[in-house]
Amino acid sequence: MLTYLGIKNFALIESLELEPGPGLTVLTGETGAGKSIILAAVSMLIGQRAASDLIRAGSEQAVLEAQFLLDPASDPALRLAEEALEGEEGELVVRRLVSREGRNRVQVNGNLATLGLLADLGPELVxxxxxxxxxALxxxxxxxxxxxxxxxxxxxxLEVGQAVRAVRELDQKIEEHRRALQMREQRRQELERTVKELEAAGLDPEEEAALKAERNLMANSEEIAALARQAHQGLYAADGSALETVDRHRAVLSQLAELDPSLKETAARLEEAFYLLEDVAHQVRDYEAGLSFDPYRLEWLEERLHGIRRLTRRYGGDVAGALEALTQAKEELEGLDSGEQRLEKLETQREQALAQAVSLAKKLSQARREAAPRLAQAAEAELAQLSLASCRMQVSFNQPGGAALETGAGPLGGRGLEQAEILIAPNPGEGFRPLxxxxSGGELSRMLLALRTLVARRHGAPTLIFDEVDAGIGGATGAAVGQKLASLATAGQVICITHLPQIAAWADRHYAVGKTVKDGRTATRLSLLDEGGRLDELSRMLAGGGPESTARQHAKQLLDSARQAKLSL
Structure with missing residues (x-):
């Protein structure tokens, strides 16, 4: 139950305090006085995101505070105990500060907390x-x-939604795996091309240098042949060749050594030089004789070297790098499995998850079809108390739209195999048609109240807040709505913002919301009304330009009638 609401520097509100109390609390006032602003503050205190533009002009931050009294066994009380945030004697104090810069601070029982915690607790509180x-209905x-x-x-x-999400997550994994398989196959083909190309090239670390040397020889073959011929002529073949000259001086030195034995070693060295020079001359002759020029061989050498350069530019920069790339490609190929088994496993998991989701959805469908006539019957009973005694209701089911999963049982959405549609027959003799x-506006308001009443009874929400549930209704129907709200308030706290005096008359606690101007600034004013104040407020609401005495008499009748009727609730 909400026991206190404090609002400071929020929209038109400079400072405001509300103590709803048990039973039915009603807020009335002229349009634009700030009634819905109070509701906006409550919404922010139960987890709704804040908007800094709601901070009162001239203020840097808004301060919102709410106090709740909790049943110690309730889910919010247990959750607070888990978070070590429990208050004294079942009290929950929520405080929220919103700055103009957009910074938010949330406190729960004096401790810093998250907005997510408020959002989790909110539906259980209000x-x-x-x-x-x-x-929305x-x-x-x-x-x-x-x-x-x-x-x-x-x-x-919730279980069906989780099961459907599990299927969709597996669908996403399967799609990602298929894309990965496709990329893996592309990679496999790329690696196979690399291996095939490099193996076919038959690269050798020593080959490039040898090929370059051979190509250089063939490219300079004419100059080499001329130089070899010149060397052979000078050494051996020409008149006055080096060998002939050495041979002549060899004989002279030999004679000199016979005359002077000390020159024998020198003569021997010249003898040795002669034969060495003769051997060199023969080698040059043989080299010259072995020289040949093959244009086809030169063309092959150029092509081979070009092929090596092309491969080394693509793989590693040199022959050693290309050979390393070949080794790595082979190793990667060996470790590159097809992944088909993983895909089959995912598809099997998807089939199982879908079967589970369909099974849960079928059970939910059966439960919904069993609950639908009970809801219709209960709603008709509530509507009869809201001046719609002739209204009949049915719930029909259609296939879900949107991104549903295709199953043998039909399309399966995040909330099951069906969508619900409320059909009504407002008057006798009319067929059922979609709501x-x-x-009409009045019928919608009462239908909403009837259905929300049923849900509240089922869940026992501690605090129900209705903002202008009186739309489109008035007179006796308004009194019926007021009685329904008062009846609902016997089981839990109800707060209602209304423009109808027929509803306001049923209040256990009545606040009037108005505006005041001080120092040129407009501010919302909240007043808890006593019996006389209630009579004045209802008279104002009833007057509508008519005689004040008549309105006051009517207001007293409404209050007396509601007070008497509440005794039997």
Whole structure:
């Protein structure tokens, strides 16, 4: 139960305090006074994201605070105990500071906490039915949620959603694996081409240098032959050759050594030089004779060297690098499995996950079809108390739209095998038609109240807040809605923002919201009304330009009638 709400520097509110208390608390006031701003503050205190533009002009931060009284066995109390954030005697104090720079600070029972924690606790603390809830009721998603909430099927719906997400995650993994397989096959083909090309090349670390040397010889073969011929002529063949000259002086030195034995060694060395020179001359002759020029061989050498350069540019920069690339390609090929077994395993897992999801969804479908007539019957009983005694209701089911999984049981969405659609027959003799096609604003408001009442009874929400649930209704119907809210408030706290005096008359605690101007600034004012104040406020709401005395008399009748009727609730 919400026991205190404090708001500072928030939109039109400079400072405001609200103490709802148990039962039905009503807020009334003229349009634009700030009633919905109070509701916005509550929404932010239960986890809604903050907007810095809601900070009051001239202030740097807004301060919001709420105090709740918790049942020690409730889920919020247990969650706070798990987080070591429990308060004294079941009290929960939530404080939120919002700065103009966009910084937020959340405190739970005096300790720093996260916005995520507030969002988790929020639905267990307060259920807010806002101004646009009637329009939301026209959507099949909201209608399905109401059916699940009434039937207590939220856990089953959650399980189906988790199972469907598991299938979709496997679909994503399968798609990613298939892409990986495709890339792996492309890589395999690339590696195979590399190995084939390098092996076919038959590279040798010593080959390039040898080929270059041979190519250089063949490219300079004419000059080499001329030089070899010149050397042979000078050494041996020509008149006055080096060998002939040495031979002549060899004989002279030999004679000299006979005359002077000390020159024998010198003569022997010249003798040795003669034969060495003769051997060199023969080698040059043989070298010259062996010289040949083959243009086809030169062309082959150029092509081979070009091929080596092409491979080394592509693989490693030199022959050693290309050979290393060959080794690495072979090793990578050996470690590159096909991955087909992994794909088959994922596909098997997907089949199993889909079967599980379908099984859960079928059970949920059966439970929904069993809950649907119970919801319709219970809603009709509630509507009868809201001046719609002739209204009949059915729930039909359609296949889900959007990105549904195709199954043998039909399309499977994140919330099951079906969408729900509420059909109504407002008047006797009329057929059932979709709510969104025929319901008036007043019928929608009462339908929303009836369904929310059923859900609240099922879940026992501690605090229900209705923002203008009176849209499109008035008079006796408004009184019926007020009685329904008062009845609902006997089981839990209800806060209602209303423009109808017929509803406000049922309040256990009545606040009037107004505006005041001080020092040229407009601010929201909140006043807890006593009996006289309530009579004044209802008279204002009823006057509408008519006689004040008549409005005041009518207001007193409304208060007396509601007070008497509440005795039997």
């Amino acid at each position: 259920s807010v039915v806002g101004q646009h809830a009637s329009q 026209l959507k099949s998603e909201e209608q399905l949620w109401l059916l699940d909430a009434f039937g207590g099927l939220e856990e089953q719906t 969104k096609r025929i319901a």
